Amino acid sequence: MAEATLTKKDFQSDQIVRWCPGCGDYAILAAIQSVMPNLGVPKEKIVFVSGIGCSSRFPYYMNTYGFHTIHGRAPAIATGLKLSNPDLQVFVVTGDGDGLSIGGNHLLHVLRRNIDVKILLFNNKVYGLTKGQYSPTSDLGFKTKSSPMGSLDQPINPIRIALASEASFVARTYDANIKHMTETFEKAAAHKGSAFIEILQNCVIFNKDVFNDIYERDVRSDHMVHLEEGEPLVFGAESDKGVFLDGFSLKTGSLEAPPAGQLLTHQPNQESPIYANLLAAMEYPQLPLPVGVFRKVPRPGYEAGVQGQIAQARTKQPDDSLQTLFHSGDTWEVK
């Protein structure tokens, strides 16, 4: 098999990468390129579809098929592509502006339909390409050229939006951890149906180090909790702290002297959205920020549904000749 011999290099295009030096996008690109050979999918069957934004330049750097579309619409274009060619492996690359501002609605609908595309949302909490305006994930009070006195817009949480959109696979990862990205991407690629992955990404120019408090090496273990299926939600450099549910509220505590409540065990497969919503409510600094797979449930795929209807229709009406089509109503003859 030809594809078995592919390497990361095969997925690097000949285009010069044009992100700012230090941009988190480089690490994400490297992670994706290193994951590609492991998918078992031939290069020509892989397509990257993106919107507009720094992040959305992504397809140019992948030596696969690529479509750099228009702002916010990548999920819709990917939908049409995937419906027409269900055996392609389609990735969507988008940003917090592209995916949650102008493109919020398409994101919602592609997820609820469970189209089998993998959506990578690069969240740098800012509009990079247009030079630094606040985005839907920017913090309240964030000062930018378009919000010189601070943003008044309550930020949204991409994970919560994805869950409300009935996404069947929802995860979060971060540019500072290639290994975590790689694993997360592989899980997403293996999932049948839509996969939504928020990637925390550092925009060194317009929102420098915004996630450092959370994910820098020396604080990471205290400020993040890595979700592992079947494992308790444990964190801390010594893995000595846990996340507990007490009534309707979450809190952290030491494992040795646990607080009131129940230590959570990670169950991404729960059909009910309740548990995943619980995790999605965890935000730093009140709680450690969860990364990993929040939810992963089987759901019927849309493409299969469409193909199924076509097959069923053909069984019922096997005759698809034009003559039959033309004569399908009342007809008469003029002699």
Add this chain to the structure above:
Amino acid sequence: MAEATLTKKDFQSDQIVRWCPGCGDYAILAAIQSVMPNLGVPKEKIVFVSGIGCSSRFPYYMNTYGFHTIHGRAPAIATGLKLSNPDLQVFVVTGDGDGLSIGGNHLLHVLRRNIDVKILLFNNKVYGLTKGQYSPTSDLGFKTKSSPMGSLDQPINPIRIALASEASFVARTYDANIKHMTETFEKAAAHKGSAFIEILQNCVIFNKDVFNDIYERDVRSDHMVHLEEGEPLVFGAESDKGVFLDGFSLKTGSLEAPPAGQLLTHQPNQESPIYANLLAAMEYPQLPLPVGVFRKVPRPGYEAGVQGQIAQARTKQPDDSLQTLFHSGDTWEVK
């Protein structure tokens, strides 16, 4: 005070109401008209802004200011109106198609910004005006002219979308109960900030009686649970059943012989979204459908924020003369 003497009649316009006989919209209109005199707001300060759909004809029937805009965009237009005139009482009327299909993104953003508009989403699980195609809330398998073999689109739950959008007030009511509608609308009107209300509405032509299993008089008490602040989630004709949380799952049981788990007490004021998300996950027929106020939390209003910034800017730079503006950069004189 002139407005104190207003009656329901004062809010009826001279236009003939043109919904189909039996349409649930009539009851909603009656409820709204009857609530108006109680708001303590003069008629001329009330504006109804709508999109396009059967439901969106609503403003024509209200003898207030009204704007029947374009499909899906009412929240955005209402935003501009409210920002320009913060002392207006602005209602948005939309449908499941208008508000969740084409307009889903604007809904999300108006809610997260917490613009002080009251959004009434008439959910009849179908596109009425365009004669009966499936909508984003239609059930899987729903057969319509555009889905003759059944819809393949996983429906979304408007309440879950509103919660993920960080809405500060979220409620559900239904056209079969004028009293419940009236109370809910009054609560929404009293809330400062965005209020989102899903109204279950019967489209007698294209989706006849779709909610009857839930809300018809004889089944209502068993298939719905009415949320009352501070009260336990109790239902049944004899108020003998309750909703219990057991681990991460909800179940119902008799109050006399309660199942394992904790009987829920309604707490719409919780700052954390966890509890409201829990309720939002309740769907008929697995569980009784909750109606009433899911969530109601104080959050800073956007209009006040804007006005505050203007005031603050004026304190800092009281001089708003044109000459100062013109001279605000480097200038030089030619003599």
Add this chain to the structure above:
Amino acid sequence: MESATIRFSGDSGDGMQLTGTQFTNTSANFGNDISTFPDFPAEIRAPAGTVPGVSGFQINFSTHDIHTPGDRPNVLVAMNPAALKANVADLEDGGLLLINSDAFTKVNLKKAEYEVNPLEDGSLDRFRLIPMALTELTHRAVEPTGISKKEADRCKNFFALGIMYYLFDRNLELSLTWIDKKFGKVPDIKEANRLALLAGYNFADTTEIFADAYQVPAANLKKGNYRSLTGNQAVAMGFITASKLAGRPLFYGSYPITPASDVLHELARHRHFGVQTFQAEDEIAAVCAAIGAAYGGHLALTGTSGPGICLKAEAINLAVMTELPLVILNVQRAGPSTGMPTKTEQSDLLQAMYGRNGSSPCVVLAPATPGECFTFAIEAFRLATKYMVPVFLLSDGYIANGAEPWRIPNEADLPKFEITYAESQENFQPYSRNNHLARPWAVPGTPGLEHRIGGLEKAHLSGNVSYDPGNHQLMTDYRAMKVRNIREDIPGLEIYGDPEAETLLVGWGGTYGALFTAVQNQNKQGKKVAGAHFRYINPFPANTAEVLARYKRIVVAELNEGQLDFLLKAQFNIQTHTLFKVQGKPFMVREIIDFLNAL
């Protein structure tokens, strides 16, 4: 009688569309040429009995070729006062006016805003008024079935249809068969409708309310098998046909909107042809999904009406830049903004031409009749795929809902068009061009053709992003030339009417029937008038300048404020006389004749 025009009118709930369609099919089957014009109420169901709730269906049937549903009906059926009010002004003087007198109650008169009963105040004297207790008569006719009063009420349209069948000496067979099929599962309703139809016919026969039945003999149509087809049905069938001819599946991305929704409904019924219909969350997603499918190698179509085109503009430009084949159907309605959704107009032509940022050439086609909706659906895909370019197909509410007999083609007679995808190769150049300037259609999944496209300006050949000034000029020119050169691939502009004419009547799209009839009429009266009708607007046919130059006087008639006129003036430096109408209504033949006579 050579031809006759009947208009059925009643409340939305009275089944007038159905009645009209039955009469149409029977007449068509009989061998008449036909043309129909359904006139729906605005989309909200207005309260029963009011003028906004009136639904109408006009049919013109004839023993010779006809091209319009008729200006003014010879016979008007009015099921209630509102229907009378809404339609009586159109009835020709001396026309037959059949009225359901049972419906002329105080309440109904008030709903229709009649102060006095028009049946009694002499205001209808110039017509041959025939009031009949239609409700009562129908009730009596269906009594044996024991159905409810409400159900019985709903049969009165068949009673009325029966009367018309008698009056025009038509055979009941087709409608009886239809009733059998339609109501097969509810025997008493089936029986009731049967009884009503027969009773209407017999009642007319025995009561001698009419002096005699009229004869409108069969037309001398070309031999063949026929069916009746609306423009919306035809266009859907055309797209499926294109897909079969090309051997590529059809993908339709759409979002419901009046009057285009029926194309979605029609295509959705044809999954067994491999058709995928995708009801998107909005028009933007609909066109984007279609672009995705075009990229994926499908015959990609998106369809809507005017306001939806606004929303699709940005994405259509993406298809222009990426040079993907995309067909955009616009079933035009009256604008601007929401306008009058159920009414017809031709006012989106310049939007198709120029409604996008930048220099953004697309092909623009406009079928002239319901039947041509079929052929132009195929033509649209032939051009889109051959030239790798977006193609607009401008239909309108009038031809979309109007029907005419359609001679069923033989598969062998259909145009062929071949589609070739790029094949695996070394050093693939996604923006190389063939001799008609099309770039290769390289479908994901093809080994070795991995490449990147997008909305930024593309470098010639490589397709890489390019900001080079000369390249931008070159690519802009290519995009324009590609469309301009299509001139060589389409038929020339044809002239009909008097070969020695000095006046040329020019139109485009759905007004053909009225313009053609007006020219015929003028010629009969010895007036030296000819006509030319544009189906190809961008590019215009190669001989356009030459044809226009031949005439002393050019008259442009269109249902807008002068959009084709504008294009012709700008491109061909001509002066014109103009007849513009923006009323949400098709042209009446009379209006055109009067205009020509007054020149």
Add this chain to the structure above:
Amino acid sequence: MESATIRFSGDSGDGMQLTGTQFTNTSANFGNDISTFPDFPAEIRAPAGTVPGVSGFQINFSTHDIHTPGDRPNVLVAMNPAALKANVADLEDGGLLLINSDAFTKVNLKKAEYEVNPLEDGSLDRFRLIPMALTELTHRAVEPTGISKKEADRCKNFFALGIMYYLFDRNLELSLTWIDKKFGKVPDIKEANRLALLAGYNFADTTEIFADAYQVPAANLKKGNYRSLTGNQAVAMGFITASKLAGRPLFYGSYPITPASDVLHELARHRHFGVQTFQAEDEIAAVCAAIGAAYGGHLALTGTSGPGICLKAEAINLAVMTELPLVILNVQRAGPSTGMPTKTEQSDLLQAMYGRNGSSPCVVLAPATPGECFTFAIEAFRLATKYMVPVFLLSDGYIANGAEPWRIPNEADLPKFEITYAESQENFQPYSRNNHLARPWAVPGTPGLEHRIGGLEKAHLSGNVSYDPGNHQLMTDYRAMKVRNIREDIPGLEIYGDPEAETLLVGWGGTYGALFTAVQNQNKQGKKVAGAHFRYINPFPANTAEVLARYKRIVVAELNEGQLDFLLKAQFNIQTHTLFKVQGKPFMVREIIDFLNAL
């Protein structure tokens, strides 16, 4: 020297925009007339050292009136090989080429895709090449401050600026003050930049690399206070001024997009003028919020660039139908689709005219210079509010980013316009019209005026929904007439150049400077050429037909494929010679002259 053109070019990180702006301000202050043209790299930060990462700033300064930034620089400063590569073709033969030789390392040469070092292969022989170790020299100059190497590197633009100041005998004062203010909080950086500037100046002085310093004496500008202003700054200031003059708050609904974002940034800084800027979730929400604010009685503005206009089209039509005052700013960029976002073009004119469904007339204005962006911002609101109509204001990337000296007006000299809202009254008719056909502006909150508007066709006077055919025609005509009549309210088309000319050079919007200069130039050479420049495009000025008829030969020049040309031909039945350029670049004066000479 009467005038000179310098272009600073370097990597995006080299501070060339800043350097250019400093030189501009100093020259303006000195009394030259100036015109500038910044040329940004495409929006993504390209890797340092590559051609796509080059940033340029051209300034033309003169002792007489000038109107363009100059075709070809007399002096080119190139901070690295990529900058040389990207710009050298534009430098005039014999021009001065100042180069930072330190940057011509192997690595950098490779990044710029130079095979051999151009400093060594004789390819620059036709210029006055001056290679200098700018990096090295700067490092040495700033050594006393002890700042890091990286920080020192960033001072070299001031070193280069110092050299230019010497070369053109400029005073350092303004830049020194600026450095003081800007870096006041970081003393060592402040000191370093000061040192670099002075060192550059002194270096040029002492080393005698230049034979002499040039003199470009002060121009004879009209007396008054001046400042330098880009089109984007000017338009923002104009809108704020309109708001002050009208006594109504300004509302700006927008979504960031190149090259319009700076208008949002600029307005956002002016909250103390009561300005509300609303950064919406997309362009649709932006225009809709503006429409809501217009309905609410504010001066409502929405702004974007071409692709954003596509998205706003449907909502603009709502403003057309509801007859609300709305100003739509389009800072045009190269299209179609995403096109070349940082490059200029004039290709959205027909989109402004026709980019909506139905017959949808809007006013279209196009300022000709950065300074006119100010006056036309006011004019746009005057017309929008007086006629209750949407107004397009078409700026472009060239005038938006280019600067010129702007004579600060006196408040008393500014145009007045009055706004009246409808007052409480009985039987209010929201679609009644005043003598210039505007309907009343009835703001929610006004007792007694409760009424309903929307996108469906409106009945004359009452504004109720109407499907009446005659009413639709009437309202369509009103909407068109209202805009057409504005002819009477705007200045006539003016002619510049030779009064006895037989050739008229016609243009619109941001190309004015180049066209004007070309005509001046031709006249100097005795050529009988005049010019006319359109700022009002819909409607055209009342005397347009008459003016055009006066000339034997009409030449239309525009930065698109012929959009104004198209409008003129269609409306005025003229024939034209055309000069169209679609390269993402402004006209060079030379191109126009050559074209005219070749006619």
